[in-house]
Amino acid sequence: MYRSVAQLDAVSNFLAGWFPTYFMRFALPEPSVQGRAVYALRLRAGRGGERRGVMVVGGTHSRELMNPDAIIELAVDLFVSHRSGSDITYGNRTWSAADIKLILETLDLWLVPCMNPDGREYVMNVDSLWRKNRRDNPRTECDGVDLNRNFDVLWGVTQGQTSCAQCSDVYCGPEAFSEPETRNIRSVLDKRRVDCFVDVHSYSELVLWPWGHAPSQTVDPTKRFTTLPSGTCAPIGVAGYQEYMPPRDLQRFQTVGSRIVSAISSVRGRAYTSEPSIALYATTGTQSDYAYSRHIANPRLRKTYGFTFETGPWAGSAADSFHPADPTLIKRDAKAGIIALMQQCICAIEVIGAQFFATEAEVTELRRIRDELLATTEAGRAWIALFERAQLPLLTTLMADEQLSSDAAALVKRAADLAKSTRARMRDEDVDGAIRFVRTLSKVPAAVEVRADLRAVERRLEALRGLTSARALESLMAEPPQSRRPNARRGARG
């Protein structure tokens, strides 16, 4: 069962009216081609300024009906969990109330349940297999632009499933951002902080990430889409072209993608596949590639990790796959995947920084160390991966414990101070304090899945004793976490 555009809008209107401390509803700057308002919701709990943001978009392709419903229902699920302190359970997977509290109190969730309302209305009332928006293309009877080809990343390059023909169902439009619906999405990305992005489509049970136009490679940074012509109405003219992606970003897409897949699988065992978009088929001008591409085209912009979900399995026919008679289970899978993405977007260092520090100086310094040093070597990236793996299960416990969170803040502060001076030394009290903290964390129940990681951290901390911060960083960049103890270790002093 599926909601009409008016019913979707009514839900967001009621939520914002009834619970304004959680929901802010706003019309995006431009009405759709046919004059319908397009609404977004911001969902958050608690006070404070701008936070890390997750943007979730649905309804880009009109006939993929279940995703706008899933997004608005997820908004309600998250709100109810936070407001009533209840867990969220989808099938065999449960997120504790504390998990959801962490999401709503540390992130801004920007939801656009139905970015293409004209298309959805057309599906409901005229053609249930319509894909595009309802643009009246001039000098032809063919209507519509494929909104997921209209974004400004290699726009108009007809690689694979992209076309400059107005009658095509993958028509990219007369120019990049020719459509108000796509300009609306750009507007949110321009005006709000969005660190993670997902455009939710159907079907095929996929979690996709950049790039859509070419395979990725991590060795030749000169191969960037910014060097290729756009608007050519021809395929990429470079034989064997492969798009550069920094190894750190590739690792991030792969690890987050695999965690999303794992969360979905835990609901009822559906085996989604995480892979680059081009594995489905080649595309250009897509929404999630655009979200990720923005910081490359304009280095002043924030990096946004962009994903596309393709929810639901093949159901025997295209119509039954796009809008099955009962999408309940598929929506549950989709919501699990979106929650997993939200969790992966949380940054423990930023959470601690926002709570304890007056400025972003410490967070900025540690981010610099991560991105400019650790991310440049395989061993360094292994340490980043370890941190990202361990932070989520531990953060809920940590933030609920005043002493632990205070200790964490002190460590972050000291690490940032050390990072600022290459000559500063890791004193015994630095190492001992950090080891005590890690050992305390190891004892909390939530640490069970990351205990080996914590042991690896403890071992390395011991090895860093007395080193300058420069040498300590060199060590981390040269040697990945050791899963087993090479020699007998010294205990923490004091």
Place this chain on the structure above:
Amino acid sequence: MSAEKVDPGKGLRFEATVHPGDRDVPLESVADLDLDRVPDPQRGVRLLVSTDQIVALLERGYEVRLHRVARVEPLSPELRIDDDEAVAWLEKRVQGIPREEGEP
């Protein structure tokens, strides 16, 4: 070549898969025809196509297998939530949670 529009209520539309055929025509070239491609469970080429589009595919040497008619018709009313049901769903979900302000 661009595909003809399937006029709502006029032309027939089919769900079809496309295969290289006896002439072993590369499937990648199907993209040149600008047809409405939908995901295929076997990662093959599955399309929603009109009769004219089928003719174009056959003329290029492809083998086209028709699986079903995909009529140009509105979403079945059975798949649509009615207004009362939509409101009742939300009220049930937030039942017991005090509203912060009056109804919008």
